[in-house]
Amino acid sequence: MALNRYLPHKTLFWKDWKTSLPVFVPFFLVVTFATTFFLQTEIIGGREFIGPWPGFAYFENRLHANDPWMGAAMFLLTVALAAMTLGQERERETLGLLLAMPYSRQDILFSKVVVGLMQILITLVLNALLMSLLVWANPGINYFFGLPEIWGWAGHSFLVLTFIFCFTVLIATVSGTTWGNYILALIFLWFPVGFFMLLYMNFRIWIDIPMEQFDDPIPLLRLTIEALFSLAYLKTIPLWLIAFNDLIIHQAAAGIGGRLVVPYLYGLLAILSLGLYALAQFLFARNPLEKDGEILVFERLEGFFKLGVIICCTLLVGPMVAAGVFGRLGEEFKLFLIPSYLVAGVGTWYLINRLLLWRRTK
């Protein structure tokens, strides 16, 4: 069996590499800044602690001061990298050029996915290498992570970002604009978490459990939310590294010595990513090009997307409207919830239809 069946077409690969540089470069810089550069800064700052252990709190505070927005930037840039893959080709009307060439749609999408994943892999491996060199070149400094954690981070991040990338590529095959891809990918990456949280919040309102109360009357729902949340939270560097080491240190101190992340989660992520890619290929092969520029290119999916948005907005805005009127929880608040749901649902239905129509006529 010819190997080149499993490799992207080299001309498409070159073209996709060149056109994706405007997002790849910031992505690379953000990751490098959040990891290698950050570690280097810590090493310089940590020299004074050669010898006695400075205490966990010192590192924890230093890292937490930097991590959240870096983790978020990495996540958002991965979505951007994937959203641009097809979005830009549609908006610049160069997809027609490619499709008039002797390339199949499968070739075109495959090359884009390989380029994106390779850019992510290069970024992670290069930074893991640099961080390993830094750790190796600075012996005697008290780190709370070493080479296994660094390479563990690279592997973990690659799988997680691959999932995000493939998910966004899938969205890019149903949406006709870069911004549509970007926003829908963000919404639907968080949809399971957001949806269950909204359900949970509304349940609690209906059964009169104050938000401050710790005892949970619906533990299954809460567990579902937490499980989904930890999946969606993604914990990329340095978020994940911190959480990981945090637990190892605490667990080691408590004599547990276990690992936070179970291996099958990674297997699941890899299988999900492959499934998302296969689905993206299936949908891209059926993409009607005349719908480029519209938010959704498949009319049949409109109902599903509308329903999802309407339900979420109803669950979110309903209690907000009711709370806005009464300013507190109570029996009368609950009675007012039903009309609030209706107002929120009908309002969202109207707005979403106007938005779709606006893009269609643009």
Added chain:
Amino acid sequence: MKIVADGLTKTFREKTALKEISLTVPQGAVFGLVGPNGAGKTTLIKIIMGLLQPTRGSVLIGGQPVHQDHRIKARVGYLADYQRYYPGFKVKDMYRLYRETYQKWSPERFEELRQVFNLPENAQVKHLSKGMHTQLSIILNLALKPELLVLDEPTAGLDPVIRRQFLSILMDEVAENGTTVFISTHHLHELERVCDHLAIVHEGRLIKSESLEDLKKKVRKIQAAFAGPLPAEVLQKPGVLNVEQTGRVYSITVEEGLDELAAELRQFQPLFLDFVDISLEEIFIHRMGGEGYGFKQILAP
């Protein structure tokens, strides 16, 4: 390469852009596609190129269904009405993209044409004017040595000199390589110089498809002068596309029954009666007038 379109229908939501279009482009022909704006020409071309999927019907290029077999496109050059290229690319990057995509790519032909059009190799695509953009597209598509060239408004944005140069290059291409050309344009006098077959589309329907020679044989003009006015029923016969009257001189454009009409006119003892060849542009205007498309529609906002 022969193109066979059979029963092509394309619907965009509520609008039907093409209605049951069937046509055959013979191998080696220069086939002109004309029609008013919004007639469905670009939609038809995009379906032929496999960019749009027809709602009904099929297209075969060289006997292959282009939607199922993308490899056929290696033998087809396509010049879109305004082909977009990657804005970050230079001319030489586009050259590389085409060179590595098309097996029959000719670097010599590219260089020769690049020099004819005087297109700088290091120019950024985003800095090219519309005309230069079209020139680049022409060069790239001719250098890939196509067996079929599909051209959608290829001369739009070109100055008259370059336009003439392009048509001459196109004719050389057809003469030397027997390339089939499918061309859509509004420049009918240019089309008349180069094409041997013609199709007219209007509101998504094919209203005429035949060789230019047959069309020009069929559609002719009778010029005649009479001492008195002609009865209206004579001028309203089927087959009469247009009647213009200047004083006592009548110019009657006829599509069918030319000889019968001439015989009838002779009964009114004309002062003179001549048969005049008419241009493709006149045929188009009169034919479209017959379809209810006239200056009112052209001038309407």
